[in-house]
Amino acid sequence: MPAAPEPFDELMTHARETRVVVVGGGIAGLVAAWECAKVGMPVTVLEASDALGGTIATAEVAGIRVDVGASCWTAGGVVRELVDELGLGDRVVTPVDDRTWIAGLAKGAAAPVPRESVLGIPANPWDESVRPFIGWSGAWRAYLDRLRPPLTIGKELNLGRLVRSRMGDAVLERMVAPLSLGRFGVSPYRVDVSAAAPGLSSALTRTGSLGGAVADLLVGREGGGVESLDGGLAPLVDALVARLAELGAVVSTGVRVTGIERDDTGWRALDGHEVVAAADILVIATGPQDAAALLAPHAGTAVTVMTDASPRRDVVTLVVDAPALNASPRGGQVYPVPGPIRTSGVVHATARWSWLAQAAGPGRHVLNVAFDRPSAPVESRWRELDDDGTAAASLPPDGAALAEIARAEASALLGVPLGADAVRGWHRAGFDLPRPASARGHDDHATAVRTSVAKLPGLAAVGAWLSGSGLAQVVADARDEAERVRRAALWASSAPD
Numbered sequence: 163m164p165a166a167p168e169p170f171d172e173l174m175t176h177a178r179e180t181r182v183v184v185v186g187g188g189i190a191g192l193v194a195a196w197e198c199a200k201v202g203m204p205v206t207v208l209e210a211s212d213a214l215g216g217t218i219a220t221a222e223v224a225g226i227r228v229d230v231g232a233s234c235w236t237a238g239g240v241v242r243e244l245v246d247e248l249g250l251g252d253r254v255v256t257p258v259d260d261r262t263w264i265a266g267l268a269k270g271a272a273a274p275v276p277r278e279s280v281l282g283i284p285a286n287p288w289d290e291s292v293r294p295f296i297g298w299s300g301a302w303r304a305y306l307d308r309l310r311p312p313l314t315i316g317k318e319l320n321l322g323r324l325v326r327s328r329m330g331d332a333v334l335e336r337m338v339a340p341l342s343l344g345r346f347g348v349s350p351y352r353v354d355v356s357a358a359a360p361g362l363s364s365a366l367t368r369t370g371s372l373g374g375a376v377a378d379l380l381v382g383r384e385g386g387g388v389e390s391l392d393g394g395l396a397p398l399v400d401a402l403v404a405r406l407a408e409l410g411a412v413v414s415t416g417v418r419v420t421g422i423e424r425d426d427t428g429w430r431a432l433d434g435h436e437v438v439a440a441a442d443i444l445v446i447a448t449g450p451q452d453a454a455a456l457l458a459p460h461a462g463t464a465v466t467v468m469t470d471a472s473p474r475r476d477v478v479t480l481v482v483d484a485p486a487l488n489a490s491p492r493g494g495q496v497y498p499v500p501g502p503i504r505t506s507g508v509v510h511a512t513a514r515w516s517w518l519a520q521a522a523g524p525g526r527h528v529l530n531v532a533f534d535r536p537s538a539p540v541e542s543r544w545r546e547l548d549d550d551g552t553a554a555a556s557l558p559p560d561g562a563a564l565a566e567i568a569r570a571e572a573s574a575l576l577g578v579p580l581g582a583d584a585v586r587g588w589h590r591a592g593f594d595l596p597r598p599a600s601a602r603g604h605d606d607h608a609t610a611v612r613t614s615v616a617k618l619p620g621l622a623a624v625g626a627w628l629s630g631s632g633l634a635q636v637v638a639d640a641r642d643e644a645e646r647v648r649r650a651a652l653w654a655s656s657a658p659d
């Protein structure tokens with residue numbers, strides 16, 4: 163009589179019979195796919211566009227291959243683990259210059275974000291590095307923070323309201339709002355202090371002032387930098403795709419899934435009425451709009467609440483001949499004080515990455531200029547965003563016209579003349595701009611979505627709209643969610659006793 167199969171063999175067999183379909187080939191989808199392929203599950207990735215990586219995107223501009231979307235990750239953490247696991251550890255690089263400047267201050271001035279600050283909130287408003295932002299009168303107003311009873315505002319978790327009430331409008335508008343809008347496309351009024359700066363709130367109670375709380379938080383603070391790869395983030399996507407191929411996964415581009423359905427035999431991904439793939443585990447890894455369309459019929463309205471009015475970010479990448487930029491006059495990135503400038507910020511990519519500066523050659527520079535939609539009327543962009551960000555976009559649909567605005571505004575933000583004749587090439591790309599995990603209400607909404615999704619056997623949802631927008635959040639969440647659904651599928655019918 164043949165011996166009874168080992169539980170382990172049974173699990174392996176079961177894994178081999180568990181069909182996984184991942185809809186969306188951005189970083190979230192690729193990581194989830196890899197997690198499932200690793201244990202022997204047959205995996206199919208369906209990507210709507212003709213390229214994998216989603217917001218990790220590259221383009222060739224004036225002969226240089228350059229990141230036009232995401233370009234780095236918060237140093238260390240899960241992304242670094244992933245990079246090491248993929249054998250890319252020896253390609254990790256750190257920025258040459260990663261200072262952040264804010265432009266559009268009084269009389270058109272610009273200044274670097276003070277070192278002693280958190281989210282743009284200064285530890286000491288009298289510090290010389292703070293004065294270019296708020297002047298003497300702003301410093302006096304901010305100093306009131308030290309004199310006011312700490313608990314007059316209670317436990318204020320709305321970043322905009324907290325900063326405004328403690329330190330005044332100047333700190334909020336000229337130091338905090340440019341960073342919040344420039345980095346994440348959200349008004350400070352939409353940011354939850356406890357998620358954006360863990361510990362700040364309790365330090366405020368302890369120290370008696372917001373400035374004191376910032377100083378407290380800065381004690382012993384290390385790192386906080388970013389990392390990338392020699393050659394940008396494309397090698398990360400390429401390595402993931404290569405690993406998937408080694409494990410026999412099928413990765414198809416140009417396949418847009420328009421619906422999903424489920425019966426006793428499992429899930430099906432549809433294009434119109436046509437079934438494009440059948441699955442035991444279905445992972446939705448698209449951007450917010452498609453996730454809402456695909457999931458809402460099954461998981462209810464929690465998804466649509468979360469993905470409603472999800473903004474977009476257009477990035478114009480310019481390659482310019484401008485030797486005046488060689489000295490990186492405004493660090494690695496510049497964000498404007500909300501005002502007449504339409505861009506949300508300029509990343510001076512060749513100032514940050516030496517591999518890119520080398521590829522560009524002497525005197526040639528790469529600038530990523532971001533524009534957010536829906537954007538409110540420019541004069542009061544961040545105030546309007548507080549009123550729900552519903553104002554119509556005012557960006558020209560024509561790429562050349564937007565590139566022209568990008569050139570003029572990059573010139574203003576960087577404080578360097580950039581004539582039209584300096585432009586060697588440009589490229590425009592558009593992306594979803596999911597909110598950061600620190601956006602107010604994000605956690606509650608995400609929990610509601612996860613609860614509804616988890617009720618449907620074999621269904622998983624990953625991606626920045628659910629995890630929060632940073633690559634660290636996206637990768638960690640995709641791993642966890644893949645593990646959850648993978649474990650549930652394997653143990654449901656093959657649990658070893």
Ligand SMILES: Cc1cc2nc3c(=O)[nH]c(=O)nc-3n(C[C@H](O)[C@H](O)[C@H](O)COP(=O)(O)OP(=O)(O)OC[C@H]3O[C@@H](n4cnc5c(N)ncnc54)[C@H](O)[C@@H]3O)c2cc1C
Binds near residue numbers: 419
């Ligand atoms: C301009 C920009 C710069 C950023 N820079 C950084 C950075 O430097 N560092 C950082 O940590 N974070 C950065 N972020 C955030 C981070 O890049 C994103 O949060 C992350 O890449 C999103 O990954 P994702 O897989 O969730 O979504 P996406 O990258 O949007 O991928 C979703 C994929 O699903 C596909 N898809 C959509 N609908 C369907 C469908 N119906 N059928 C099939 N496929 C579909 C899409 O084509 C896309 O490929 C940036 C974001 C933006 C917008």
